[in-house]
Amino acid sequence: MIEADGISKRFGEQEVLRDVSFSVGPGDIFGIVGCSGAGKSTLLRCLNGLEAYDGGSVRVMGREVASMTERELRALRREMGMIFQNFNLMERKNVEENIAWPLEVWKTPRNEIVRRVGDLLDLVGLAEKRTEKIRNLSGGQKQRVGIARALALNPKILLCDEATSALDPKTTLSILELLRDINRRFTVTVLLVTHQMEAVKTACHRVLLLDQGRVTGSGRTEDLFLAPPASLKNLVRDEYAVVPTGINIRLMFPREIARESIITGMARELGIDFSVIGGRLERYRDDILGFLIINVRREDFDRVQRYLGEHRLFWEAPDDVA
């Protein structure tokens, strides 16, 4: 659906994107993750030509974006809906007028517009707010209008620029749920730019990590969170205290293992003691994955290491000095 190969982009002296490559398949929910200023939003805008890139290539549905004429670009954007952090709705139009606007721009017949707007209002659950002014809506409702507007032209791709960053956690989940629903029902490919780990875990199949314009990791969401590269750790730093004596080991549980009592088994088999420092089970889309941080004595470390290896556990010793 989208293939980016070595995109680079600079604003004056500042390089905002350096050699960024990735590809997104049809029907994917693809996360672009990084802290603010990492170049995520700029990258997203290179895909629909709102920003030009200086080097590399972006092919959307097989066609190079940079070589498109103005008219072709507009046709491309028709296939790519976009939603925004601040919703970017027209304050002076009401809900249905906002949703209808893209259709009017593309000269859709009046009765067709009415039908389409009605369907979209049902889809995002705002049928009773049809004639409400934008300013009377909550943040979540505004984003629902944004989503309805972005879907008005039946796009094949939906670009989400920090779409849930201005929303509270509960609303964030409901919006992500809606995006997943849309992704499934209409096989719309979704690109989700975010700095919220919750959003990534809840919705994304695959993730691209971006730091200062560079790709610092990419892959399936589960894999990245089970064995996070350094760049991801900076984003999801463990809030657990380091016990100074022994060695901290962070164990990652893929789904199958989570159910087995591997840790108590280890204590029995090896006849050692260790302390549990922290841990968490998290929901990644529909899977439950978890990690546990235990502290083992230095003299037991080798045996523990071997045991974990035998049982094919993902693990790491974050503060290991040895």
Added chain:
Amino acid sequence: MWHELAAALQETLYMVTVSTVFSVLSGFALAVVMVLTCARGLRPNAAVYATLDLLVNLLRSFPFIILMIAIIPLTRFVAGTSIGSTASIVPLTIAATPFAARIMEGSLMEVDAGVVEAARSFGARDLRIVFGVMVPEAMPSIVLNIAVVAINLLGCSAMAGAVGGGGLGDLAVKYGYNRFQTDVMAYSVLALVAVVQVIQGVGTAIYRRMR
């Protein structure tokens, strides 16, 4: 006296209304071009923007009374005469156009860049964005600014009146000042106060309703 006051008020309203309409229309056109061509506009064009910017500043730096005298030949060419209410509409319009352009440029620039970007993101043309997004979104602010232009023109029209344009300014100077009829001067000023109140009141009311 009441008869003269009524006639003067009528002349003033005529000058202000017609010159407001003309200057708002031409100022709006200039503002649209400036917003399109400015550095962060939809069609950046430094040459066009710099030229208009300079022209606007240049015209705005003329004191009205000097401008009015300087363009007498033009006024005569357009209106056939350089005296009277109709003739004074020419310098009034030329003086207020750059002012109107500048403050309406401000109104249009205030429109949230994100809303404009959203319109681009679903493939709207530039002109469609200007007239379908920027102008409607800026409309409340534009309405308030039209009231500012009209009140500004009211002040200028009193000046134009003093040199042969007629209207309340003319009345105040001729009777009130030259003939020491303080009551005429007072009533003329009161009438001007009332007109300002009405213009601003209407502007604010429309603004409130639009928002």
